[in-house]
Amino acid sequence: xxxxxxxxxxxxxxxxxxxxxxxxxxxxxxxxxxxxxxxxxxxxxxxxxxxxxxxxxxxxxxxxxxxxxxxxxxxxxxxxxxxxxxxxxxxxxxxxxxxxxxxxxxxxxxxxxxxxxxxxxxxxxxxxxxxxxxxxxxxxxxxxxxxxxxxxxxxxxxxxxxxxxxxxxxxxxxxxxxxxxxxxxxxxxxxxxxxxxxxxxxxxxxxxxxxxxxxxxxxxxxxxxxxxxxxxxxxxxxxxxxxxxxxxxxxxxxxxxxxxxxxxxxxxxxxxxxxxxxxxxxxxxxxxxxxxxxxxxxxxxxxxxxxxxxxx
Amino acid sequence: xxxxxxxxxxxxxxxxxxxxxxxxxxxxxxxxxxxxxxxxxxxxxxxxxxxxxxxxxxxxxxxxxxxxxxxxxxxxxxxxxxxxxxxxxxxxxxxxxxxxxxxxxxxxxxxxxxxxxxxxxxxxxxxxxxxxxxxxxxxxxxxxxxxxxxxxxxxxxxxxxxxxxxxxxxxxxxxxxxxxxxxxxxxxxxxxxxxxxxxxxxxxxxxxxxxxxxxxxxxxxxxxxxxxxxxxxxxxxxxxxxxxxxx
Ligand SMILES: Nc1ncnc2c1ncn2[C@@H]1O[C@H](COP(=O)(O)OP(=O)(O)OP(=O)(O)O)[C@@H](O)[C@H]1O
Ligand SMILES: [Mg+2]
Numbered sequence: 112x113x114x115x116x117x118x119x120x121x122x123x124x125x126x127x128x129x130x131x132x133x134x135x136x137x138x139x140x141x142x143x144x145x146x147x148x149x150x151x152x153x154x155x156x157x158x159x160x161x162x163x164x165x166x167x168x169x170x171x172x173x174x175x176x177x178x179x180x181x182x183x184x185x186x187x188x189x190x191x192x193x194x195x196x197x198x199x200x201x202x203x204x205x206x207x208x209x210x211x212x213x214x215x216x217x218x219x220x221x222x223x224x225x226x227x228x229x230x231x232x233x234x235x236x237x238x239x240x241x242x243x244x245x246x247x248x249x250x251x252x253x254x255x256x257x258x259x260x261x262x263x264x265x266x267x268x269x270x271x272x273x274x275x276x277x278x279x280x281x282x283x284x285x286x287x288x289x290x291x292x293x294x295x296x297x298x299x300x301x302x303x304x305x306x307x308x309x310x311x312x313x314x315x316x317x318x319x320x321x322x323x324x325x326x327x328x329x330x331x332x333x334x335x336x337x338x339x340x341x342x343x344x345x346x347x348x349x350x351x352x353x354x355x356x357x358x359x360x361x362x363x364x365x366x367x368x369x370x371x372x373x374x375x376x377x378x379x380x381x382x383x384x385x386x387x388x389x390x391x392x393x394x395x396x397x398x399x400x401x402x403x404x405x406x407x408x409x410x411x412x413x414x415x416x417x418x419x420x421x422x423x
Numbered sequence: 424x425x426x427x428x429x430x431x432x433x434x435x436x437x438x439x440x441x442x443x444x445x446x447x448x449x450x451x452x453x454x455x456x457x458x459x460x461x462x463x464x465x466x467x468x469x470x471x472x473x474x475x476x477x478x479x480x481x482x483x484x485x486x487x488x489x490x491x492x493x494x495x496x497x498x499x500x501x502x503x504x505x506x507x508x509x510x511x512x513x514x515x516x517x518x519x520x521x522x523x524x525x526x527x528x529x530x531x532x533x534x535x536x537x538x539x540x541x542x543x544x545x546x547x548x549x550x551x552x553x554x555x556x557x558x559x560x561x562x563x564x565x566x567x568x569x570x571x572x573x574x575x576x577x578x579x580x581x582x583x584x585x586x587x588x589x590x591x592x593x594x595x596x597x598x599x600x601x602x603x604x605x606x607x608x609x610x611x612x613x614x615x616x617x618x619x620x621x622x623x624x625x626x627x628x629x630x631x632x633x634x635x636x637x638x639x640x641x642x643x644x645x646x647x648x649x650x651x652x653x654x655x656x657x658x659x660x661x662x663x664x665x666x667x668x669x670x
Contacts, residue, residue: 413498
């Protein structure tokens with residue numbers, strides 16, 4: 112299906128990208144609707160290449176050595192029609208000591224049967240810094256399947272942070288699969304905050320390998336499921352070098368007939384490495400709940416407020 | 424007039440009588456203290472009045488404005504005007520202080536201003552605190568003051584403050600006392616649960632609780648003098664070591 116300019120307008124509107132951002136010469140962006148690249152802008156030091164393939168789009172981002180991209184790079188992905196498939200193959204190369212933060216707006220506002228596949232390879236060279244914030248807007252009926260997959264290497268002293276957030280609409284199906292390897296002094300942090308309702312399915316598979324001395328990693332999942340929603344969280348962290356430090360934190364609030372599962376794996380292969388793990392799965396904390404009840408909130412209002420807080 | 428009446432209240436936990444036939448009257452718009460040693464049953468009384476889960480299987484009755492609230496859920500009791508500040512307040516990940524204090528004000532006009540004022544009244548600078556989360560990063564004392572601010576904002580008819588001074592430094596104690604005065608001025612009946620003499624002195628009337636029983640009640644000074652001397656001589660010989668040892 113060909114993308115119309117009306118669709119493009121809607122996409123940008125819903126992503127909250129106004130003309131000001133799009134025409135800002137200092138702010139880079141790429142807009143991809145379905146498998147068509149609608150537009151892009153770049154800034155000095157940043158190279159963006161986006162080409163349409165028969166079954167997807169290949170996007171390459173490269174930040175030159177030592178270059179600091181001041182304003183967030185906006186990636187706008189979406190499918191406006193009710194049905195469709197979007198496949199994005201993304202490669203990011205952060206050269207030595209470069210720095211960029213990416214804001215990915217993923218917009219599927221009317222999805223009834225939409226698939227969004229993301230296959231990412233991210234390479235963060237020595238001393239580079241890369242943050243990737245993924246903000247989703249889905250349809251209220253949740254007719255969408257999202258498959259974000261990435262393989263990330265962070266070299267000495269580099270930093271990788273990522274956050275996945277569903278801002279609006281229903282999950283549908285989310286199946287995240289990220290694997291990150293950290294070298295000496297490298298840092299990684301992955302955060303997912305998702306609330307599922309109806310028959311939503313949330314699957315998160317996040318793996319962090321702390322391979323170098325003094326590498327640090329955090330995996331954090333904050334999930335709320337109600338109705339008949341399901342969540343499966345597989346977090347794995349390994350540490351194989353002296354002073355590598357990791358933390359795995361999984362919080363899942365379960366209501367109604369929903370089901371949540373957490374399968375944390377922590378593996379330490381060096382006597383001077385250390386990983387901690389924290390999980391809380393189940394109903395909301397009773398003291399938190401009772402505190403709000405004692406202020407006159409109904410149970411539903413109290414739970415809502417607690418979940419909003421946790422996901423914020 | 425008595426706003427809250429406790430009538431022959433009994434509560435057993437793990438088979439043990441923790442509240443053992445309490446009868447108490449809390450007067451409208453007065454500040455009452457409930458003092459007693461560790462383990463006397465003070466916090467249990469607070470949680471039982473609030474109707475929290477685990478504290479509902481009672482015998483006897485609790486009347487609020489003349490009507491039994493025994494069957495009411497905690498939130499229904501709260502909407503009638505009863506509230507509780509915990510001895511150790513809960514922490515909430517991600518929940519901002521403005522939303523926490525404002526929780527009882529949702530839909531109210533000028534809620535934002537009321538939240539701001541409440542923080543000021545407990546001596547906390549709103550610009551620093553409003554957007555922080557009510558989480559582990561707050562100190563114990565800060566958390567207590569925020570709890571109190573949330574109660575000031577709520578303007579309840581009955582406020583039960585469980586050890587409002589615990590973890591509070593000398594300077595902040597003045598704010599706590601000021602807040603108690605403000606509550607009273609606004610028409611709230613305050614129950615101060617404490618074993619601190621300084622807090623006790625804020626009250627107009629006091630109950631002495633020991634071993635789940637009211638051992639004495641009366642003017643603050645009278646109860647304070649006795650409690651201040653570690654309840655010697657023990658009036659009821661109810662200390663474990665005194666059991667079966669009546670001399
Ligand atoms: N679930 C329970 N099962 C058995 N005993 C309990 C339970 N909960 C509380 N208790 C006991 O009830 C007694 C009263 O506890 P409570 O917390 O009310 O005391 P308190 O007067 O508030 O003491 P403190 O001054 O230390 O706060 C204590 O002896 C406590 O161990
Ligand atoms: Mg207590």
